[in-house]
Amino acid sequence: xxxxRQKVSxxxxxxxxxxxxxxxVIRLKKLNEEFDPLLKVREDALGRxxxxxxxxxxxxxxxxxxxxxxxxxxxVVKAKTRERVYYQPRIxxxxxxxxxxxxxxxxxxxxxxxxxxxxxxxxxxxxxxxAEFPFQxxxxxxxxxxxxxxxxxxxxxxxx
Amino acid sequence: MDAPASENQxxxxxxxxxxxxYSLAMRYSKYYAGKVEVIPKVxxxxxxxxxxxxxxxxxAVSMAISKNKELAYELTGKWNxxxxxxxxxxxxxxxNIGGEGALxxxxxxxxxxxxxxxxxxxxxxxxxxxxxxxxxTVSALEAGxxxxxxxxxxxxxxxxxxxxxxDTMNIPVWHDDQQGTAGxxxxxxxxxxxLTGRKLGDxxxxxxGAGAAxxxxxxxxxxxxxxxxxxxxxxxxGILEAEREDMDQLMLHHKWKYELALKTNGSRRKGSLxxxxxxxxxxxxxxxxxxxxxKKEWVSKMNRDAIVFxxxxxxxxxxxxxxxxxxxxIIATGRSDFPNQVxxxxxxxxxxxxxxxxxxxxxxxxMVVAASTELALCAEEKGLADDYILPTMDEWExxxxxxxxxxxxxxxEGLARxxxxxxxxxxxxxxxxxxxxxxxxxxxxxxxxxPLPS
Numbered sequence: 001x002x003x004x005r006q007k008v009s010x011x012x013x014x015x016x017x018x019x020x021x022x023x024x025v026i027r028l029k030k031l032n033e034e035f036d037p038l039l040k041v042r043e044d045a046l047g048r049x050x051x052x053x054x055x056x057x058x059x060x061x062x063x064x065x066x067x068x069x070x071x072x073x074x075x076v077v078k079a080k081t082r083e084r085v086y087y088q089p090r091i092x093x094x095x096x097x098x099x100x101x102x103x104x105x106x107x108x109x110x111x112x113x114x115x116x117x118x119x120x121x122x123x124x125x126x127x128x129x130x131a132e133f134p135f136q137x138x139x140x141x142x143x144x145x146x147x148x149x150x151x152x153x154x155x156x157x158x159x160x
Numbered sequence: 161m162d163a164p165a166s167e168n169q170x171x172x173x174x175x176x177x178x179x180x181x182y183s184l185a186m187r188y189s190k191y192y193a194g195k196v197e198v199i200p201k202v203x204x205x206x207x208x209x210x211x212x213x214x215x216x217x218x219x220a221v222s223m224a225i226s227k228n229k230e231l232a233y234e235l236t237g238k239w240n241x242x243x244x245x246x247x248x249x250x251x252x253x254x255x256n257i258g259g260e261g262a263l264x265x266x267x268x269x270x271x272x273x274x275x276x277x278x279x280x281x282x283x284x285x286x287x288x289x290x291x292x293x294x295x296x297t298v299s300a301l302e303a304g305x306x307x308x309x310x311x312x313x314x315x316x317x318x319x320x321x322x323x324x325x326x327d328t329m330n331i332p333v334w335h336d337d338q339q340g341t342a343g344x345x346x347x348x349x350x351x352x353x354x355l356t357g358r359k360l361g362d363x364x365x366x367x368x369g370a371g372a373a374x375x376x377x378x379x380x381x382x383x384x385x386x387x388x389x390x391x392x393x394x395x396x397x398g399i400l401e402a403e404r405e406d407m408d409q410l411m412l413h414h415k416w417k418y419e420l421a422l423k424t425n426g427s428r429r430k431g432s433l434x435x436x437x438x439x440x441x442x443x444x445x446x447x448x449x450x451x452x453x454x455k456k457e458w459v460s461k462m463n464r465d466a467i468v469f470x471x472x473x474x475x476x477x478x479x480x481x482x483x484x485x486x487x488x489x490i491i492a493t494g495r496s497d498f499p500n501q502v503x504x505x506x507x508x509x510x511x512x513x514x515x516x517x518x519x520x521x522x523x524x525x526x527m528v529v530a531a532s533t534e535l536a537l538c539a540e541e542k543g544l545a546d547d548y549i550l551p552t553m554d555e556w557e558x559x560x561x562x563x564x565x566x567x568x569x570x571x572x573e574g575l576a577r578x579x580x581x582x583x584x585x586x587x588x589x590x591x592x593x594x595x596x597x598x599x600x601x602x603x604x605x606x607x608x609x610x611p612l613p614s
């Protein structure tokens with residue numbers, strides 16, 4: 001396991017990573033779907049993920065990091081800075097997608113990725129870091145709380 | 161042994177004959193209205209006797225036990241009484257038929273427990289299928305029972321329930337569809353490997369079907385020394401592997417399968433059973449009844465001197481003669497009308513005999529491995545052959561031997577409340593089992609058990 005950890009590196013995503021990243025993002029969205037039917041994944045989601053990430057990799061307000069073992073993408077985190085119109089600090093860094101392949105979990109890789117993305121968001125001026133995930137995802141909730149996050153804003157959904 | 165209720169006891173490949181077993185079971189069940197009953201084991205010749213068996217004298221016994229609960233093992237029948245608990249959510253091949261539907265099976269199991277293991281087993285079908293209520297109900301049974309045998313509870317609920325109860329109770333808890341099936345498969349495999357000159361740790365093992373039986377089998381094989389990286393589990397979605405698309409669903413809803421997906425299949429093979437069997441040494445199938453579930457062409461891709469257990473009931477996943485034609489050397493099924501019957505009944509009566517004789521606080525995986533190893537040895541001592549890898553159910557001497565080995569292991573692991581030597585455990589088990597069979601025989605010869613109706 002430690003051997004596996006040593007070989008994994010965390011870097012900025014490049015255009016050539018987008019195909020692999022999108023596959024991981026679809027796994028993430030399908031995991032989200034398990035928590036709430038309002039998060040049902042669209043049929044064209046893979047194509048949309050590729051477009052979204054292609055745009056994001058170019059966008060200076062966006063940070064996309066990948067964890068790689070050799071050439072293989074085993075984790076991805078996407079975050080962006082955005083303005084808080086009414087609150088201070090004025091800039092928040094929001095972690096919006098975060099996924100690590102099952103066999104690379106429980107090795108602190110996720111924590112390292114979050115630490116790295118936070119440091120990059122801070123360099124972009126973020127004074128507060130937030131993380132978005134489905135309300136029912138207790139695993140994510142526990143993970144972020146261990147890192148010092150606490151619930152701030154909730155989004156409730158109501159089906160038609 | 162012709163108890164029609166044993167899950168691995170399927171009478172014949174001839175459907176006409178199977179109907180006969182069915183109709184006999186219906187007729188006899190109607191005649192006897194229940195297979196077991198409670199009868200006294202102390203002399204009662206008049207009402208005066210109740211002054212010590214019951215009140216006022218019994219108060220002294222109750223007081224003593226209330227001061228020291230362990231005395232329940234000395235002064236009551238707790239030491240030799242277990243509960244057979246089922247919710248009827250997965251009974252034989254019949255699916256979810258509820259607690260009442262499960263009762264005939266639980267009664268049959270109680271009969272086998274008594275006949276082969278000398279264990280007093282009380283059938284307790286439940287009127288709930290909700291895991292928390294099952295756990296709460298079984299937990300509350302600890303006061304009166306020396307052990308619990310869970311039966312016919314569906315997967316993956318059965319893993320959660322067993323794990324919770326093993327963790328929280330101070331008596332042995334066993335789920336026969338998991339540990340019993342895994343235990344007998346391991347015993348059969350140990351001898352099959354000897355016959356084919358293989359070592360468990362070097363063998364490529366494919367487990368087809370990833371329900372209660374094979375998930376437990378995978379875990380037991382690993383405990384016994386199999387290399388997890390050389391094990392592949394195959395379910396309805398194909399070969400289980402760490403990158404399979406449903407991994408996150410498994411993480412949320414079936415953590416036992418998830419853990420095995422992370423541990424097994426080191427070569428990262430993907431695909432169907434057909435792909436899994438290329439270069440495999442062993443196939444253990446506990447999937448859905450055949451024939452035709454497994455194809456001959458797939459099996460022919462296994463290594464030379466292949467070993468195949470096709471355990472589905474009532475019909476194995478593939479017929480034994482098809483396996484022979486495909487070049488398989490050692491073949492076992494769940495049926496008594498073919499050689500090498502892989503039957504839980506070879507394991508559970510003896511495991512409980514041993515667990516009860518040592519007054520064990522639990523049944524560990526290593527105790528099950530000890531049971532499998534001893535069972536395998538019983539057959540080996542008689543002379544192994546391709547069509548003789550396990551003792552048959554009428555080889556009585558195997559039961560006390562397995563029991564004593566289990567009890568000794570419990571002692572070694574610090575689980576036994578009563579530590580004895582192997583030979584003392586063996587003598588005790590022999591005596592209890594012989595006594596149990598004598599009691600049944602004498603009830604039959606005295607007429608207190610009526611002969612079967614003609």
